[in-house]
Amino acid sequence: MLPYVTCAYCHTLILRNGLSLEEVGKVAVLPPDVSPIQLGTSFRIGDALLTVIGRVRWGWADGSWNEWLLSGGDGSEHWLGEAMGAFMLTRARPDLLEHPAIAPFAAGNGDIPVGTRIEVEDVTLTAVDCKDAQCLGSEGDLPFATLPGRVMASIDFRGPDSEAVSIQRDERGPSAWLGHYSELAALAPGNLRKMEGWTIPAGLER
Amino acid sequence: MVTVRLAIFLFWATMILAGAISASYYAWSPYSDEERSASGGRSGGAFVRGPTHK
Amino acid sequence: MTAVRAITCPQCGGALEVRAAGFSVNLACLHCGSLLDVSRPEVALIEAHDTAAARFRLKPGMRGALFDVEWEVVGALRRSEGSYRWAEFLLFNPYAGYRWLILSEGEWQFGTMLLDLPQGDDDTVTWRGKRYARHEEPGTVRITAVLGEFYWRIRKGDEVASAVFERGGIVLSREGGGGEVNWTELVEIDVDTVEQAFGLSAPKPRRRAAAQPFAPFAATERRENDIPMMFAIALGALFVLLLAMVLIAGPVDSASGSVNAPYAVTREGMKIGTISVRRPHQFVKVKASAEQLTNTWVDLDYSLVDRATGQSIDGYGIVEQYSGTDSDGSWTEGSRSDTTVFGQVPRGTYDLYVDAAAHGWPSDPTAAELGWYSLPTTITVAVRAETGAIPWGNWWTAAFLLFLFPSLALWRQMRKEREW
Numbered sequence: 001m002l003p004y005v006t007c008a009y010c011h012t013l014i015l016r017n018g019l020s021l022e023e024v025g026k027v028a029v030l031p032p033d034v035s036p037i038q039l040g041t042s043f044r045i046g047d048a049l050l051t052v053i054g055r056v057r058w059g060w061a062d063g064s065w066n067e068w069l070l071s072g073g074d075g076s077e078h079w080l081g082e083a084m085g086a087f088m089l090t091r092a093r094p095d096l097l098e099h100p101a102i103a104p105f106a107a108g109n110g111d112i113p114v115g116t117r118i119e120v121e122d123v124t125l126t127a128v129d130c131k132d133a134q135c136l137g138s139e140g141d142l143p144f145a146t147l148p149g150r151v152m153a154s155i156d157f158r159g160p161d162s163e164a165v166s167i168q169r170d171e172r173g174p175s176a177w178l179g180h181y182s183e184l185a186a187l188a189p190g191n192l193r194k195m196e197g198w199t200i201p202a203g204l205e206r
Numbered sequence: 207m208v209t210v211r212l213a214i215f216l217f218w219a220t221m222i223l224a225g226a227i228s229a230s231y232y233a234w235s236p237y238s239d240e241e242r243s244a245s246g247g248r249s250g251g252a253f254v255r256g257p258t259h260k
Numbered sequence: 261m262t263a264v265r266a267i268t269c270p271q272c273g274g275a276l277e278v279r280a281a282g283f284s285v286n287l288a289c290l291h292c293g294s295l296l297d298v299s300r301p302e303v304a305l306i307e308a309h310d311t312a313a314a315r316f317r318l319k320p321g322m323r324g325a326l327f328d329v330e331w332e333v334v335g336a337l338r339r340s341e342g343s344y345r346w347a348e349f350l351l352f353n354p355y356a357g358y359r360w361l362i363l364s365e366g367e368w369q370f371g372t373m374l375l376d377l378p379q380g381d382d383d384t385v386t387w388r389g390k391r392y393a394r395h396e397e398p399g400t401v402r403i404t405a406v407l408g409e410f411y412w413r414i415r416k417g418d419e420v421a422s423a424v425f426e427r428g429g430i431v432l433s434r435e436g437g438g439g440e441v442n443w444t445e446l447v448e449i450d451v452d453t454v455e456q457a458f459g460l461s462a463p464k465p466r467r468r469a470a471a472q473p474f475a476p477f478a479a480t481e482r483r484e485n486d487i488p489m490m491f492a493i494a495l496g497a498l499f500v501l502l503l504a505m506v507l508i509a510g511p512v513d514s515a516s517g518s519v520n521a522p523y524a525v526t527r528e529g530m531k532i533g534t535i536s537v538r539r540p541h542q543f544v545k546v547k548a549s550a551e552q553l554t555n556t557w558v559d560l561d562y563s564l565v566d567r568a569t570g571q572s573i574d575g576y577g578i579v580e581q582y583s584g585t586d587s588d589g590s591w592t593e594g595s596r597s598d599t600t601v602f603g604q605v606p607r608g609t610y611d612l613y614v615d616a617a618a619h620g621w622p623s624d625p626t627a628a629e630l631g632w633y634s635l636p637t638t639i640t641v642a643v644r645a646e647t648g649a650i651p652w653g654n655w656w657t658a659a660f661l662l663f664l665f666p667s668l669a670l671w672r673q674m675r676k677e678r679e680w
Contacts, residue, residue: 031301033282034263034354062413063285063299084411085283085357086375128441162376181375184355192355195263201329201355212486215665219497226501226658230508230651233541237653238603255557256621257582257593 002054002069002141013138013145028137028148030057035082036184036200037068038193039140043080044206045089045187048072052080054140058133058152069142077143079177080187081166087187088156088164090179096120097176102167105155106174112155118165120178125157125165144172263354269294270305279320279334280352284409288335290320295406295415307415314338317363317460318349320408324457326370326449329356333458335408341399341422344485350410358411360444361454368454369431374443378425378432385425385432392425392432399423401435487673490666498659505655509648510539516644521558521616522637524624532612532643534567537605544605545649546577546612549597550641553581555622558639561615562600566608573610575600579641582621601649612645 005014006027015022042051050070057066065083072078081088097106101118104110116127132153138146152170158181159165166177188206208216229235265281268274274291278284278298285299286306293309316336323332335350346364348371353359360371378387383394401422406414425432431446454460515533535544548560557580564573580594618639 031282032265034280035282036355059299063411064282066282083283084373085280085352086373158377160377160379183357183375195354197263198354199330201353204355209486211669212489215486215490215669216493218665219493219662222658222661223497223501226654227504227508229654230505231541233539233543233604233651235543235601235603235651235654236657237651238543238601255559255578255580255619257584257591 002143004142004145006054006138006140006142006146008139013147015145024145025147027146028135030055030137030139031064033057033066034195035066036189036192036195037066037080037082038191040191041068041193042190043070043089043187044190050078052140054138054142056138056142056146057136058154059136060131060133062131064136069140086181087184088166088179088181089187090164090166090177093165093176093178095176096165096167096178097174102176105153105167105169106176108169108174112167116157118157120159120163120165123159123161123163125159125163127155128158129156130154144170265298267296267298267303269296270303271296271308272310277321278409279332280354280409280411283352283411284334285412286406286414287409288406288414290407293407298409314405314407316347316349316407318361318458322458324454324459326351326359326361326453326457329353331356331359333361333408335406335410337403337407337414338405339401340404341401342485343488345404350408360446361449362446366451368449368451369446370449371433371444371446374432374445377441377443378434382423385434387432390427392427392430395424395426395431487666487670490669491663494659494662494666497662498655501655501658505650509650510542512646512648513538514644514646515612516642518640518642519560519614519616520638520640521560521618523618523620523639526559526615526617528615530614530616532614532645534609534611535645535647536609537607537647540607541604542647543649543651544602544610544645544647546575546600546602546643546645547597548577548579548600548641548643550579550581550639551596553579553594553596553639555582555584556580556618556620556639557594558616558618558641560598560641560643563613563615564602564605564610564645565613566606566610568608573602573605575602601651603651605647612643614643616641 003016005016007014011027011029013024013027015024037052039052042049050072052068053071054069055066057064065081068080068082070078070080076091078089078091096102099118101116105112112127112130114127114130118125132151135146135148135150150170152168155167157165162181164179164181168175185204189204190206192200192205265278267276267278269276269289269291271294272289272292274289276287276289278287287296287298289296294305295307297304297306318333318336320333320335323330331351331353333349334352337348339346339348346362349361351359351361358373362369362371378385378392380386382398385392399422400419403414403416403418406416420435423434429448433444433446435442513535515535517532519527519530521527544564546562550558557578560577562575562577577598577600579596579598581592581596582594583590583592
């Protein structure tokens with residue numbers, strides 16, 4: 001059970017503390033977007049069925065993106081980043097924080113400039129994106145509080161074969177994520193959000 | 207690659223060049239003065255000139 | 261849940277729709293062209309414009325199905341690399357993401373951004389196990405016009421490094437340098453397919469379509485732009501013509517002298533000198549100039565008399581100078597020197613005779629005036645005759661005709677581009 005949940009009606013962020021509920025504050029109303037994902041959307045990745053249980057929307061100087069929290073039912077945390085119509089599915093890889101190129105950033109000092117290369121499991125990844133983001137709102141169940149003003153630094157690495165590494169640093173500390181960039185169709189989605197004026201392309205949903 | 211348009215232009219340029227060179231050879235020019243122009247009117251047997259200034 | 265976010269342009273007040281809400285960062289107003297920031301709930305003006313939005317073949321809001329997916333045009337760009345220009349359209353489907361349609365000289369390409377990046381250097385790259393060779397020199401691509409919405413910060417005048425690689429009809433386009441590099445796969449798409457999909461009325465039939473049913477990478481090949489070549493040829497031809505004219509003009513022989521032109525009467529038959537035309541035909545130029553000349557004109561009648569035949573070739577010249585004062589202040593008019601060109605002067609030896617008469621303005625001075633005032637009684641005109649003159653009028657005419665052709669071609673091309 002994740003500690004935080006955002007009330008879909010009153011936008012109150014609630015902290016579950018044992019059996020008691022504690023009101024933490026109001027989260028920002030999510031700005032409208034045309035994401036095909038909604039709470040309850042599921043993906044089949046290999047044998048696993050991952051279901052969307054929460055979302056955080058982050059904004060930075062040049063735009064914004066969604067991070068969808070996926071639950072596999074086994075307690076593992078997966079995040080699906082959604083930006084520019086493409087997706088990045090990752091899961092936590094805390095060991096990457098000890099990588100010599102990443103450790104100083106993880107320790108809270110130093111930046112990782114765009115173009116920095118790292119080796120992960122014999123794959124060379126290049127830093128393509130370094131930005132400071134600010135929480136714009138949230139919905140559903142989340143592992144951390146998403147009050148307005150929450151900030152984080154995020155660095156994305158890309159590999160030649162769609163490999164993705166994302167390093168994030170916020171007040172809770174650093175975290176590292178490993179995964180792949182993909183298109184929506186490759187994630188075998190189900191229960192996608194229906195949007196007025198658009199039909200879900202045939203064969204997209206499993 | 208030579209486009210059709212470029213080929214036409216090459217032909218055009220060749221014609222102009224040939225025309226201008228042969229005009230030079232025969233010392234012909236549409237601008238050589240032969241006749242006194244009518245810009246100064248003839249009045250009483252002599253050309254009357256003067257400023258066109260208004 | 262409606263998929264469109266309605267906003268109002270803060271510059272012109274026009275109603276706009278954000279079609280890819282949540283993704284779009286910038287929007288160029290369809291009404292006034294102003295650039296807006298639509299990434300936040302409050303719409304902010306980035307750059308105000310009040311000119312009518314650029315015209316594009318596809319307009320934001322148009323929908324069409326390509327490759328079994330329905331796409332909505334959300335943005336349009338006009339870009340250029342050197343003198344080469346084309347249009348790009350950003351397509352969006354919330355379930356399929358973004359795609360590109362590229363329109364270049366009537367040919368369409370469909371672009372998909374790559375998630376798996378080609379590896380290699382500036383000459384060849386490998387993508388999905390196949391090698392792609394670079395096509396053309398890398399260049400710099402510039403945005404010349406924007407319309408609609410985009411998922412990144414965009415601005416007219418933005419420049420990006422570009423390189424194009426190809427293999428068997430598939431083009432990989434690389435844009436950007438340093439850290440941020442975007443790869444796009446481009447495939448040829450039939451004109452009719454695009455026009456039917458987006459319900460476009462077919463434009464005027466293109467002659468090329470029949471002659472060239474399949475042009476593999478017409479668009480990215482930067483289809484041979486012959487206009488700079490034409491300008492270069494025109495310039496080269498003019499230079500060659502100049503050299504030829506100087507060479508043909510032939511030997512120069514000159515004679516000079518002067519005549520004293522009396523007021524009101526014509527002094528006739530004054531000999532200036534003798535010149536020889538040593539080629540079958542030459543131009544002869546006669547230049548007259550008077551240093552002291554005020555409110556006076558001098559009529560000069562030239563006769564080039566062939567010594568052998570006694571035949572005369574006649575011409576005329578005039579030197580004049582006037583001045584005065586009116587409500588706008590003082591003015592002067594006229595030219596103290598005049599050049600007369602005789603064409604087609606045959607080989608031979610010629611004596612140049614001049615008849616000269618000076619006239620005062622507004623009237624000839626009286627004898628008394630000539631006597632009492634400092635007016636000279638005659639006007640001295642220096643005359644110089646020269647064979648082997650160069651007919652500059654011919655050269656300028658050739659220059660005009662040579663540049664007319666590529667200039668018209670350029671004008672036509674620019675007009676055609678505006679239609680996209």
